Amino acid sequence: MSERRRSVAIHVPVLTRVEGEGALDLRIDNGEIVQLRLRIFEPPRFFEKFLEGRSYTEIPDMVARICGICPVAYQATAAQALERLFGVELGPWARAMRRVFYCGEWIQSHSLHIHLLAAPDFFGCNSVIELARIAPQEVRRGLRIQALGNELMDLFGARSVHPVGIRVGGFHGAPSVERIGDIRDKLRAALPEAEALIRWAAGIAVPQDDQDFVCVAMRHPLDYAIECGDIGASDGLHIGAEAYDEHFAECHEPHSTALFSSYRQRPYLVGPLARLNLNHERLPPRIKALLAATGLVLPSRNLFHSLLARAVEILLALHEALRLLDGYRVPDSPWVPVAPRAGVATGCTEAPRGLLWHRYEMDADGCVVSARIVPPTSQNQARIEEDLRLSLLDFGLDRPDEALRLHCEKVIRNYDPCISCATHFLRMKVERT
Amino acid sequence: MSGVRILGIGSPSGDDQAGWLVVDALLAGGLDDIDIDKLDRPGASLIPMLENAAWVILIDAMQGSGRVGGIQRFDRKDWPDYRHGLSSHxxxxxxxxxxARELGSLPPRLDLYGIEIGSTNPGEDAAAVIAAAAQQLARRIADELPRTGR
Incomplete structure (x- = not known):
């Protein structure tokens, strides 16, 4: 075995196939990692500040603008938080359709990430365009599934990018029975495609990895939690959204415009694998059986199983949308009246990339006094750096620079980081003498 | 299979409406039996829209290739190789x-037009020079369309 120790400096100036703009700095001196930073330099976007003074009626549409990939997550979380504060009880139709709407987002976001962003890594391809040369049928299938997710979002949100469907108290409108009948046919036709996707994803050779990390995801007594539930962790934590702040902390690091989150002073994982690890018992029997046939043992401590977890959640979302649209009727009203009140509103849902938490302080007129939004990528950022460190040590620091760079990128993309969502305003302390 | 399909790509941001303005001008001129649509940054969902048509005409805004308002037509051989990694953004x-080329989804005939643009401020109208270029390109496209398709 070689005893040679070397110094390496790897800088990936712009990470590709992630949402938004970030970079990676890695420095190895004498065979030891001395610097490893996921640097998020996308400018802060001030969204929380924009919300101050705005009426509750504007919030769902404003927060939908935070992300072009997961706008429903932002809308649904804001509406849920405000409805809880205002004492609003959604009708059964709106409750069910919130979940259906959210399923559309999971389907499109997950399919996009699997096929356009993550899968090329596991086939030695630089992009989906190269992947399409060796797996054209699979890429076509992925595009069809993604388009179906977009169509479902468009149905309830009037458009799939930055939709405008949700209002505090329900939805602005209800799709016709005919349109629902049409989408149900398409959802049903997509089931075998999603099952084939799971089998394909399970067959992709991924690096073996075994890391110790805490999973955090929402939990629901009956359902695989998406749009409602409490917050749970793999160490047994079980809290309501209002207690999030007592257990989770955020801090700034100088190299990032995103906040770093920690739980009991440690990084933690949110996202598809955390959800599957915690909630796989809530999957419908048919999906459970399919998952068992893949041989995946849960809970998994290999983050590279995230791609398969996304595929499983696509099938779940198709099943859930079909189940909830069975016997669809247009309601008398898609929303219930709302009377604002002053107080603090908290809410959380499971965005495609993981737990999304909102907190609003509202005045008596229903206007925002202050807002705080904790997106999944902030919560995963410390975990990504921890994973990179462990993965590199496992991979071998003596590998060629290009191999190290590719491995780091593969690890980062695995988390599907949405850097645009995660950037925050850097709090400044000015001292004058 | 549809005959001709015309797709104008844009966004509601100043000159980036160029592709939409061409569609507006074509519609104002009266077109029958033509599949025509405006798209807002379609991403990968553009691919199925290229299928099941004999001839697709795509119009989009472009930057960095000349004077604002200039029109260019690109043949397939002119497309640069796409080598970057991609984000959905x-x-x-x-x-x-x-x-689409890798997937064999390109139509038998594809005309890609670009209109060179300047400012793209959200919510602003396109500049007069862009509106004029859109009218000019619409006339050029209309002249190329088969008579039955007008």
Whole structure:
């Protein structure tokens, strides 16, 4: 075995196939990692500040603008938080359709990430365009599934990018029975495609990895939690959204415009694998059986199983949308009246990339006094750096620079980081003498 | 299979409406039996819209190739190789066309037009020079369409 120790400096100036703009700095001196930073330099976007003074009626549409990939997550979380504060009880139709709407987002976001962003890594391809040369049928299938997710979002949100469907108290409108009948046919036709996707994803050779990390995801007594539930962790934590702040902390690091989150002073994982690890018992029997046939043992401590977890959640979302649209009727009203009140509103849902938490302080007129939004990528950022460190040590620091760079990128993309969502305003302390 | 399909790509941001303005001008001129649509940054969803048509005409805004208001037509051989990694944020027309080519989804005839643009401020109208270029390109496209398709 070689005893040679070397110094390496790897800088990936712009990470590709992630949402938004970030970079990676890695420095190895004498065979030891001395610097490893996921640097998020996308400018802060001030969204929380924009919300101050705005009426509750504007919030769902404003927060939908935070992300072009997961706008429903932002809308649904804001509406849920405000409805809880205002004492609003959604009708059964709106409750069910919130979940259906959210399923559309999971389907499109997950399919996009699997096929356009993550899968090329596991086939030695630089992009989906190269992947399409060796797996054209699979890429076509992925595009069809993604388009179906977009169509479902468009149905309830009037458009799939930055939709405008949700209002505090329900939805602005209800799709016709005919349109629902049409989408149900398409959802049903997509089931075998999603099952084939799971089998394909399970067959992709991924690096073996075994890391110790805490999973955090929402939990629901009956359902695989998406749009409602409490917050749970793999160490047994079980809290309501209002207690999030007592257990989770955020801090700034100088190299990032995103906040770093920690739980009991440690990084933690949110996202598809955390959800599957915690909630796989809530999957419908048919999906459970399919998952068992893949041989995946849960809970998994290999983050590279995230791609398969996304595929499983696509099938779940198709099943859930079909189940909830069975016997669809247009309601008398898609929303219930709302009377604002002053107080603090908290809410959380499971965005495609993981737990999304909102907190609003509202005045008596229903206007925002202050807002705080904790997106999944902030919560995963410390975990990504921890994973990179462990993965590199496992991979071998003596590998060629290009191999190290590719491995780091593969690890980062695995988390599907949405850097645009995660950037925050850097709090400044000015001292004058 | 549809005969001719015309797709104007844009966004509601100043000159970036160029592709939409061409569609507006074509519609104002009266077209029958033509599949025509405006798209807002379609990303990968452009690919299925290229299928099941004999001839697709794509119009988009472009920057960096000359004077504002200039019109260019690109043949397939003129498309640069798409070598970058992709994010969905950056999945533009060239990426979609490159992927469609790999998937065999390109139509038998594809005309890609670009209108050179300047300012793209959200909510602003397109500049007069862009509106004029859109009218000019619409006339050029209309002249090329088969008579039965007008």
């Amino acid at each position: 950056g999945f533009g027309v060239l990426a979609a066309l490159s992927l």
